[in-house]
Amino acid sequence: MKKKAFSSVMTLALAGGLILGGCSSSTGSNGESSSGDKTVVKMMHLWPEGSSNAQYTIVDDIITAYEKENPDVDIQTEILGNEQYKEKVKVLSASNELPDVGITWAAGYMKPFVDGKMFAPLDDIAKEDNFVAGTLDAFSVDEKPYAVPLELNITPVYYNKEIFEKYSLEAPKTYDEFLNVVETLADNKVTPITLGNKDRWTGSMWYMYLADRIGGPEALNNAINRSGSFEDPALVQAAEEIDKLVKMGAFVKGYNGLSNDEAKGYFMNEQAAMYLMATWELPNYTTTPDVSQEFKDKVGYFKFPTYEGGKGDIDSYVGGPGVGLFVSEQSKVKDEAKEFVSYLVEEWGKRSVVDAGVIPATVVDTSNSELHPMYIDILNDLGNATNLTLYADVQMSAGVADVHLNQIQALFGGQTTPEEFAKTQEEALAAEK
Amino acid sequence: MKNVMSNKYVIALYTLPALLLILTLIYIPIVLSGYYGFMDWDGIGEMTFIGLDNYITLIQDKLFWTSTYHSFLLAIFSTASLLLYLAISLVLASKIKGSDLLRKIYLIPMLLSSVAIAQLWMKIFDPTNGMANKLLEMFGVENTPIWLADPDIALYAIFIPVIWQFAGFYILIYYAALKNVPDEIIEAAKIDGASSLQIAYKIKLPLISGIFKVTIMLAVVGSLKYFDLIYVMTGGGPNGASEVMASYMYKEAFKLNNFGYGSAIGFGLLVIALFMTWLISKLTKSKDDVQF
CATH class of the missing domain: 3.40.190.10 (Periplasmic binding protein-like II)
Incomplete structure (x- = not known):
C-alpha cells in the first residue's frame, strides 16, 4: 500500500512537472525595471553571434551607441535562434512576461498578440514615408502599426x-x-x-x-x-x-x-x-x-x-518583410522602449546596408556607399520586382x-x-x- | 523529543514547507491545467468556456492516439532495455577487473544535458556526413538509411540515444542493489556448490526484485512523459512520425496557440500515466517480498 501511494505521488510529481514546465519559463522581465538609477530596457532578438554574425554586430553596435547617448538607459539583450525564439515569445506572452522590446513576424503570426493586446500600437513612432511601400502594412492591424519592419527580403x-x-x-x-x-x-x-x-x-x-x-x-x-x-x-x-x-x-x-x-x-x-x-x-x-x-x-x-x-x-x-520590432503593451518603460525602437530602426537602416549587406525596410539613400556588387544586383532586382x-x-x-x-x-x-x-x-x- | 514528535501541531508545522511546495508546484498546476482544458484559449487573449469540447476532440483525435502509441512503444523499449542494464550490472557487481572504471564510463551520458546528447546524436545520424552512415559505408552498405528523415525509422532511431542516455542511471541503481545482497548468503551458496549463474538467477535476482519493480515503474512513467530528445532531434517529425504525447501537447499549446487543447492533452497524459502506474503496481504485486 505504501509503495502504491509512493508511486502515485511519484507519477503526479512527474506529470505535474511536465505541465508546469511550460508555464514557469525563465526570465522575469517585467518585475524590475530599474537597477540603481538606470532604466533597464529588456530586448530579445534572434541573431546569435555564431549564425547571424552581421545582424548581431549591428544590433550590438547600435545598443552601445544608444547607451552612450543615453547614459541613464541600460539595454539588456537575450538572444535565441529562430525556432526557439518563436516559441519562447509565445510562452512569455502567456505568462505576461514579454520583454520590453522584441522581434515579431508579420500578418498571421502577429495577429493573436495584437488581439490579445500584448503589443503596443506604434503609430506615434512609425511614419509611413520612412519605410519601403507595403512593409509597414504587413505589420498593421486595422490600419495601426503594431511593429516596425526591419528587413525586406x-x-x-x-x-x-x-x-x-x-x-x-x-x-x-x-x-x-x-x-x-x-x-x-x-x-x-x-x-x-x-x-x-x-x-x-x-x-x-x-x-x-x-x-x-x-x-x-x-x-x-x-x-x-x-x-x-x-x-x-x-x-x-x-x-x-x-x-x-x-x-x-x-x-x-x-x-x-x-x-x-x-x-x-x-x-x-x-x-x-x-x-x-x-x-x-x-x-x-x-x-x-x-x-x-x-x-x-x-x-x-x-x-x-x-x-x-x-x-x-x-x-x-x-x-516580403522579414521581422519587425514590437514594444510590449505591459512594459513599464514603454516610452524609453519606443524611443529605443525608433532609434534602432533608423540606425539599422543606415548600417545594415553598408556593414551587413542586409536589405532594410527603411528607405535609405545608397548612392554614396560602396557596396558589394551582389548586393547592388539584388537591390536592383527588388526595384524591378513585379510581385512579392x-x-x-x-x-x-x-x-x-x-x-x-x-x-x-x-x-x-x-x-x-x-x-x-x-x-x-x-x-x-x-x-x- | 518523543513528546515533541507526537504533538500533532508540531507534525503539521514540520510538514508544512514540503506540503506547500508540492501544492503550489504540483497539485495546483494539475488542477489548473484540467481547468484550462475546458477553455478555448490561445494563450494570449481572452478565455472562453467551451465545456467538454476539448476532451471530446481529444478522444476522437487520431494524432493524439498515434502519439500515445509512440509513447507506449518507447515504454516497451525502455522496459525491455532494463534487462540489458541488469545484465551489465550483474557483470559489474561480480568483481571483475576494471568494473570501477566501466561503471564510471556508463554513468557519463547521465551527466550530459539532454540537448547536448540530442546535438551529438543528430551529428551521428547526419545522412551524408554522420558517423553512423560512414560506419555503414565502411562495411559496404550502399543504400544507407536517412535515419531521422525516414518516417519508418525516425522514432526507433531516437530510441537508441534514449536507451543510451538512461543506461547509467539504471545501472547505478541495480549495482547498488546488488552490492546490498549480503555476502554470507552468496558464500553459503558457493559452499553448497552453486555456479555463478545459479547464484545470479536464484539468489541475487529474487533479492533485488523489489528494486526491479520500482525501475519498471520509473521506466514506464518516464517514457510516457518523455519529451526532450524527441523535441530537439525531430520536433515530432517528419510529418508526425515521431510525435509522442508530450511533444504533441507542446506543439498544440505553444506552436499552434491552442493552450486549451494543449492543457486537455496534458491532462489526458496524466490520466494515462496514473492508470499505467496503478496497473503496474497491481501486476507486479507479490506477497513474498523478501526482507533481509
Missing part, C-alpha cells in the same frame, strides 16, 4: 559557381534548363540542392515558387484568402513538380531530417550546388568576416526560373499553417500524393471560415 537561388563550371552548367533561366542542371549534377553524384526541410517553411518556399511560376501569384494567394481553391490545377501541378524533383534526387540526402542551419552547412562546405533562401543570407556571401573570401567569390545567385506555359514571370518573388508573395505560413493562421507545413513535409517525403496534398489543405482552409 526576396528569395533567390544561390549557387556555387565553381561546381557549375566544373560540369559546364549555366545559371538556368527556364525550368527545363533548371531540370537539366539538376539531372547533370545528380548524374555526377553531386548534391544539386540542399534543403533543411525539418523546419518545413524551407520546403514551402520551393513549393510557393513553383505555384507562382505555374499559376501566377494569384493562384496561391486566392487559395489562402478563400477567393479561390487549393485544388486549383496549377497548385496540384506545382506539387507534382516537387514530387518529380524528389524522384530525380534533387535534394540533399535526408532533407526531411535536417534543420535549415544543418542544410546551410552543406552549401557553405561546398557539398551542395544550390540553396534557395531569402536575402537575409546575403551577409554570409558578402560581408561576414568569418566566411572565407575564397568561398564568397564562388557564390552567385539566379532568379527562380520560369515555367514553360506558366503564368508567373521571372521578376515575381517569394519574400509573403511566405505562405506567415499568411495563414497558426493552425492552417501547421497543416500546410506538415503537408509540405509529407509531399517532399513522398508520403502523400499531389491530389491528397491539395485536398487536405483545401479542407483545412475551408474549415476555418
Whole structure:
C-alpha cells in the first residue's frame, strides 16, 4: 500500500512537472525595471553571434551607441535562434512576461498578440514615408502599426559557381534548363540542392515558387484568402513538380531530417550546388568576416526560373518583410522602449546596408556607399520586382499553417500524393471560415 | 523529543514547507491545467468556456492516439532495455577487473544535458556526413538509411540515444542493489556448490526484485512523459512520425496557440500515466517480498 501511494505521488510529481514546465519559463522581465538609477530596457532578438554574425554586430553596435547617448538607459539583450525564439515569445506572452522590446513576424503570426493586446500600437513612432511601400502594412492591424519592419527580403537561388563550371552548367533561366542542371549534377553524384526541410517553411518556399511560376501569384494567394481553391490545377501541378524533383534526387540526402542551419552547412562546405533562401543570407556571401573570401567569390545567385506555359514571370518573388520590432503593451518603460525602437530602426537602416549587406525596410539613400556588387544586383532586382508573395505560413493562421507545413513535409517525403496534398489543405482552409 | 514528535501541531508545522511546495508546484498546476482544458484559449487573449469540447476532440483525435502509441512503444523499449542494464550490472557487481572504471564510463551520458546528447546524436545520424552512415559505408552498405528523415525509422532511431542516455542511471541503481545482497548468503551458496549463474538467477535476482519493480515503474512513467530528445532531434517529425504525447501537447499549446487543447492533452497524459502506474503496481504485486 505504501509503495502504491509512493508511486502515485511519484507519477503526479512527474506529470505535474511536465505541465508546469511550460508555464514557469525563465526570465522575469517585467518585475524590475530599474537597477540603481538606470532604466533597464529588456530586448530579445534572434541573431546569435555564431549564425547571424552581421545582424548581431549591428544590433550590438547600435545598443552601445544608444547607451552612450543615453547614459541613464541600460539595454539588456537575450538572444535565441529562430525556432526557439518563436516559441519562447509565445510562452512569455502567456505568462505576461514579454520583454520590453522584441522581434515579431508579420500578418498571421502577429495577429493573436495584437488581439490579445500584448503589443503596443506604434503609430506615434512609425511614419509611413520612412519605410519601403507595403512593409509597414504587413505589420498593421486595422490600419495601426503594431511593429516596425526591419528587413525586406526576396528569395533567390544561390549557387556555387565553381561546381557549375566544373560540369559546364549555366545559371538556368527556364525550368527545363533548371531540370537539366539538376539531372547533370545528380548524374555526377553531386548534391544539386540542399534543403533543411525539418523546419518545413524551407520546403514551402520551393513549393510557393513553383505555384507562382505555374499559376501566377494569384493562384496561391486566392487559395489562402478563400477567393479561390487549393485544388486549383496549377497548385496540384506545382506539387507534382516537387514530387518529380524528389524522384530525380534533387535534394540533399535526408532533407526531411535536417534543420535549415544543418542544410546551410552543406552549401557553405561546398557539398551542395544550390540553396534557395531569402536575402537575409546575403551577409554570409558578402560581408561576414568569418566566411572565407575564397568561398564568397564562388557564390552567385539566379532568379527562380520560369515555367514553360506558366503564368508567373521571372521578376515575381517569394519574400516580403522579414521581422519587425514590437514594444510590449505591459512594459513599464514603454516610452524609453519606443524611443529605443525608433532609434534602432533608423540606425539599422543606415548600417545594415553598408556593414551587413542586409536589405532594410527603411528607405535609405545608397548612392554614396560602396557596396558589394551582389548586393547592388539584388537591390536592383527588388526595384524591378513585379510581385512579392509573403511566405505562405506567415499568411495563414497558426493552425492552417501547421497543416500546410506538415503537408509540405509529407509531399517532399513522398508520403502523400499531389491530389491528397491539395485536398487536405483545401479542407483545412475551408474549415476555418 | 518523543513528546515533541507526537504533538500533532508540531507534525503539521514540520510538514508544512514540503506540503506547500508540492501544492503550489504540483497539485495546483494539475488542477489548473484540467481547468484550462475546458477553455478555448490561445494563450494570449481572452478565455472562453467551451465545456467538454476539448476532451471530446481529444478522444476522437487520431494524432493524439498515434502519439500515445509512440509513447507506449518507447515504454516497451525502455522496459525491455532494463534487462540489458541488469545484465551489465550483474557483470559489474561480480568483481571483475576494471568494473570501477566501466561503471564510471556508463554513468557519463547521465551527466550530459539532454540537448547536448540530442546535438551529438543528430551529428551521428547526419545522412551524408554522420558517423553512423560512414560506419555503414565502411562495411559496404550502399543504400544507407536517412535515419531521422525516414518516417519508418525516425522514432526507433531516437530510441537508441534514449536507451543510451538512461543506461547509467539504471545501472547505478541495480549495482547498488546488488552490492546490498549480503555476502554470507552468496558464500553459503558457493559452499553448497552453486555456479555463478545459479547464484545470479536464484539468489541475487529474487533479492533485488523489489528494486526491479520500482525501475519498471520509473521506466514506464518516464517514457510516457518523455519529451526532450524527441523535441530537439525531430520536433515530432517528419510529418508526425515521431510525435509522442508530450511533444504533441507542446506543439498544440505553444506552436499552434491552442493552450486549451494543449492543457486537455496534458491532462489526458496524466490520466494515462496514473492508470499505467496503478496497473503496474497491481501486476507486479507479490506477497513474498523478501526482507533481509
